[in-house]
Amino acid sequence: MRKILFSIFMFLSACSQNETTTLKTGTYKLTDSMHNALTTISFSDDGRVTAKVVNIIMGQYETNGDNITINPTGTTMMIGPEKDMDAEQNFIQALVLIKKYKTQGNNLVLILENGGELIFEPYIEPKE
Numbered sequence: 001m002r003k004i005l006f007s008i009f010m011f012l013s014a015c016s017q018n019e020t021t022t023l024k025t026g027t028y029k030l031t032d033s034m035h036n037a038l039t040t041i042s043f044s045d046d047g048r049v050t051a052k053v054v055n056i057i058m059g060q061y062e063t064n065g066d067n068i069t070i071n072p073t074g075t076t077m078m079i080g081p082e083k084d085m086d087a088e089q090n091f092i093q094a095l096v097l098i099k100k101y102k103t104q105g106n107n108l109v110l111i112l113e114n115g116g117e118l119i120f121e122p123y124i125e126p127k128e
Contacts, residue, residue, distance in 0.1 A: 028120030053088035054080035
């Protein structure tokens with residue numbers, strides 16, 4: 001009887017572990033950005049998200065399994081090269097369309113509501 005209960009407990013534990021997905025916090029760089037503009041996004045443990053192309057985009061994120069909601073709440077107001085500003089506008093518009101996420105190796109894949117994917121790789125900002 002103990003073996004059966006133990007087996008059931010282990011099965012249920014394995015199922016619950018598979019159902020929860022944890023977003024790995026840190027900073028990531030978009031691998032295929034518009035006009036090759038350096039585009040980064042950072043997730044913190046406390047639900048804050050920041051992104052940067054020219055300006056810093058701030059907001060909150062929530063996850064539930066592999067679902068993610070990103071809510072941009074503000075941005076700095078700097079001006080940059082036109083091509084980078086275009087890339088930034090496209091990226092800001094995409095942020096609110098992100099619905100799911102997954103990992104591929106060390107990469108983070110953010111999935112848009114239309115199925116499109118934004119692939120990010122881990123990024124360490126160079127020291128100035």
